[in-house]
Amino acid sequence: MDDLDDMDHRIVTALRACGTDPRVAGAARALSWAGEHGALWLAGGLTAAAVDGPRRGAWLRGTALTAGAHLVSMGVKRVVRRPRPTHVTPLVRTAGRHSFPSSHATSAAAAAVAFGALGVRAAWPLAAAVCVSRLVVGVHYPSDVAAGAALGALTAGLGADWMRGGRP
DSSP: OOOHHHHHHHHHHHHHHHHHHHHHHHHHHHHHHHHHHHHHHHHHHHHHHHHHHGGHHHHHHHHHHHHHHHHHHHHHHHHOBBBBEEEESSSSSSSSOOOOHHHHHHHHHHHHHHHHHHTTTTTTHHHHHHHHHHHTTTSSOOOHHHHHHHHHHHHHHHTTTHHHSOOO
């Protein structure tokens, strides 16, 4: 585990250094802010539900899966209680003290799976950008982000039939 911890620390240090560029820092802050509590994804899903009447139910279920994945990640955080990186200066404030898994990554991956299934091609690149932003702003380790993304993708994947109108 020491090798993983060492690699986690080195990667956060390297990516946080990218945040010394004001343009990179600004973009990372904006993505982190937009992804707080899944807001970007929830707003996108609800907006799509409002304008895409024929698929309103699928959009609402995909949004619910995204919110559910986020809530699961918050529960896991309370159990694991891994502290956030302290060896770098963060560029943003966080809602909580715990790092594992990244709830931003969880909701981003859940939305990418759910909304991607509805044809939103930008969901995956935007989700990846949100995930990387958490490293650039220095508030997560790569393993936090990877675990969060896996949790989100798994949660949305398990609910895929329900999202498309089947039973849970």
